[in-house]
Amino acid sequence: LDPSCQARMIEAEWLARSQWGDRPDLLHFLEAYPHLIEIKDELAEQLNQLAQLTMAVSKDDKPLLSLYLPARFVIGRQNRGEPAPPVWLPNQARMIVSSSDDRSLSREQMTVRRTRTHEIEIANSSRNVAISLENGTLSPGNSTRVPTPVAISLAGLCLRIETSQE
Numbered sequence: 423l424d425p426s427c428q429a430r431m432i433e434a435e436w437l438a439r440s441q442w443g444d445r446p447d448l449l450h451f452l453e454a455y456p457h458l459i460e461i462k463d464e465l466a467e468q469l470n471q472l473a474q475l476t477m478a479v480s481k482d483d484k485p486l487l488s489l490y491l492p493a494r495f496v497i498g499r500q501n502r503g504e505p506a507p508p509v510w511l512p513n514q515a516r517m518i519v520s521s522s523d524d525r526s527l528s529r530e531q532m533t534v535r536r537t538r539t540h541e542i543e544i545a546n547s548s549r550n551v552a553i554s555l556e557n558g559t560l561s562p563g564n565s566t567r568v569p570t571p572v573a574i575s576l577a578g579l580c581l582r583i584e585t586s587q588e
Contacts, residue, residue, distance in 0.1 A: 429461060436465050440539050441472050448537050466493035466536045473539050473585035475570070477517070479508050480580045491583070493536040497576065499527040508579060520577035526551055527577060532560075540585055543567045544574070 432455055439446055448466055452459055469475075470493065479487040487508055495515040500507055500522040507518040520527050532553055533545045545565035546553050553560040554575040560566055571584035 429458060432458060433461070433465060433468065437468055437472065440469060445539050447541075463494065469493060469536050469539055475536060475542070476584055476586060478582045478584075479517075479519075480582070481578060486579070491534075494533070495535075496530050496533050497581070498529040498531040499524050499577075501529060507577070517581070519579055519581070524577065531576065534583065537567055540570050541567055542570060542572070542583060544572075 436446075436451060439451070448462060452462060452465070470490075475491040475493065477487075477489055477491055478485065479489075487510065489510050492515050495517060497517045497519055499520040500518045502522050504511070504518060504522075507520055509518050510516075511518065519531075528548050528551075530547050531551065532547060535543050535545075537543050543565055544553070544555070544560060544567075546560045546562055548562045550562055552562060555566075555568065556573040557568070571582060574581040574583070
């Protein structure tokens with residue numbers, strides 16, 4: 423079978439199972455096709471065709487920003503010369519939530535990646551700052567998978583991540 427044809431068939435299976443079937447975890451799904459692990463990000467991004475990942479940013483219950491998200495992105499503090507937070511940098515797939523003067527957060531405080539239609543993985547890259555989730559705390563250096571919608575408190579902001587079908 424032509425490799426590109428095989429990849430398209432696997433993509434179609436992934437989308438069908440994600441929408442109507444057992445909604446498999448992305449990495450577990452690809453265990454059956456280890457030679458295609460390089461299309462992992464493409465498959466995760468295709469979930470946005472089924473249910474777009476979005477984020478609403480607020481402070482003190484006042485809406486500040488609402489945006490569509492890619493399947494993988496980073497949240498952290500500002501680099502010098504970048505716009506003032508909160509701001510989304512689409513070319514970097516990065517959400518800035520605090521100023522460069524805020525040394526409590528790292529520039530890549532956390533990474534978020536799509537794992538299922540209604541699930542994300544949040545990885546706390548910090549060595550010393552915990553992340554407050556609506557159902558608990560994510561300790562430094564740890565990661566967790568959570569269903570969407572999920573609210574994250576960081577730098578005085580509430581970041582609500584959900585999928586468009588919710």
